[in-house]
Amino acid sequence: MPAVFRSSALLLLLLSLACGGAQAPEPAPGPDSGDQPRVRIDNRASLDMDIYAVRNDGERVRLGFVPGGEKAVFALPATVTSGSTTIRFEARPVRRGGEPVVSEIFAANAGAEITWSIPPQ
Numbered sequence: 301m302p303a304v305f306r307s308s309a310l311l312l313l314l315l316s317l318a319c320g321g322a323q324a325p326e327p328a329p330g331p332d333s334g335d336q337p338r339v340r341i342d343n344r345a346s347l348d349m350d351i352y353a354v355r356n357d358g359e360r361v362r363l364g365f366v367p368g369g370e371k372a373v374f375a376l377p378a379t380v381t382s383g384s385t386t387i388r389f390e391a392r393p394v395r396r397g398g399e400p401v402v403s404e405i406f407a408a409n410a411g412a413e414i415t416w417s418i419p420p421q
Contacts, residue, residue: 335410335411336376336377336381336410336411337376337412337413337414338374338375338376338413338414339353339376339389339414339415339416340413340414340415340416341366341371341373341389341391341417342371342415342416342417342418343366343368343370343418344417344418344419345368345369345398345418345419346368346420347368347397347421348365348367348368348393348394348395349365349366349368349391349392349418350365350391350392351363351365351366351374351390351391352389352390352391352392353376353387353388354387354388354390354402355387356384360390361379363376363389366418373413376408381408385408386406386407387405387406387408388402388404389402389403389416390402390403398421401419
């Protein structure tokens with residue numbers, strides 16, 4: 301019986317090593333995303349960040365959360381991009397100890413994917 305257990309454990313170990321290089325696929329856009337632009341956030345800071353889209357009129361809309369050292373993709377809601385051709389992003393640390401970071405201005409074209417890297421803090 302112990303030999304069967306060892307061979308099963310070895311098989312599981314080999315399978316996990318073989319699959320270790322594979323990355324999980326990105327989630328598919330939701331049914332309502334259509335041609336809405338998306339933003340890919342690369343949080344290179346060690347701090348967890350809340351991400352906001354900032355319209356030309358200064359209105360901020362929370363897009364979501366990106367843990368420190370992680371990446372995330374958010375579809376920009378039509379309410380954020382309608383009537384606006386440009387957009388900024390703001391990353392605010394979830395806990396105190398860091399400074400908010402504001403992006404440069406990006407074009408918010410239909411179907412575009414914007415990439416923004418939050419610098420290390």
